[in-house]
Amino acid sequence: MQGTGMGALAVILLATQTKFFSKKYEIDDMKDISEFSELKFCASIMFRACVIMSSNCFSIQQEPGIISGSGLYVAHSLYNHSCAPNTFRHFEGLTMITRALTPIHVGEQIFTSYGGVYAHMPRFERKQKILQDYFLDCDCPACENDWPMYNEILRSHIGSISKNKQLVEKLKPFRERLLANMYDIEAVKAVLDILHKEVSKHPCEEILHAEQYLKSYYLDP
Numbered sequence: 001m002q003g004t005g006m007g008a009l010a011v012i013l014l015a016t017q018t019k020f021f022s023k024k025y026e027i028d029d030m031k032d033i034s035e036f037s038e039l040k041f042c043a044s045i046m047f048r049a050c051v052i053m054s055s056n057c058f059s060i061q062q063e064p065g066i067i068s069g070s071g072l073y074v075a076h077s078l079y080n081h082s083c084a085p086n087t088f089r090h091f092e093g094l095t096m097i098t099r100a101l102t103p104i105h106v107g108e109q110i111f112t113s114y115g116g117v118y119a120h121m122p123r124f125e126r127k128q129k130i131l132q133d134y135f136l137d138c139d140c141p142a143c144e145n146d147w148p149m150y151n152e153i154l155r156s157h158i159g160s161i162s163k164n165k166q167l168v169e170k171l172k173p174f175r176e177r178l179l180a181n182m183y184d185i186e187a188v189k190a191v192l193d194i195l196h197k198e199v200s201k202h203p204c205e206e207i208l209h210a211e212q213y214l215k216s217y218y219l220d221p
């Protein structure tokens with residue numbers, strides 16, 4: 001594990017290259033540190049700090065899809081994980097911005113994706129990644145109900161509202177606004193608001209489509 005390696009290396013360097021401990025240790029002493037309580041104590045703290053750090057860091061993607069590093073974003077670490085999150089993240093410089101993807105009401109949890117989202121990564125890959133990186137067995141709705149991916153939802157019109165005439169009619173003015181101005185992002189937000197009020201079965205083709213539109217507005221300006 002990366003955290004173990006970093007913690008061990010830090011203790012070895014401190015012990016053999018500095019006067020941090022009560023004495024300067026020889027590299028041979030590092031083969032078995034069980035007799036040296038100060039090294040054992042320090043190694044356990046280092047290990048804990050490294051694991052906490054690696055589990056709470058986010059990839060920094062100033063350009064979508066290009067990871068330029070990782071950073072500790074304390075507020076964002078408080079979010080729970082879901083493969084069907086109600087938020088998405090993007091960067092402005094090194095500042096990470098979280099935006100709502102669905103209406104989030106007072107008292108509801110905020111979810112972000114620690115790994116892949118259901119629409120773009122197969123279920124077994126997501127579960128494997130989350131387990132490996134965060135020691136979690138994901139039980140989000142997408143994993144529990146094995147939601148299909150983006151292409152399958154669009155190809156088979158899964159959860160489509162197109163036969164719900166009343167709802168289609170309600171969305172018409174927003175469709176017209178978007179036809180007149182494809183950058184009218186407030187129209188997309190209004191569509192999502194209406195769809196989330198009216199649709200109870202997920203996944204839904206039109207919700208997924210509107211979410212993709214909203215994300216691409218901020219991710220591919």
Ligand SMILES: [Zn+2]
Pocket residue numbers: 082083084126138139140141142143144
């Ligand atoms: Zn999941």
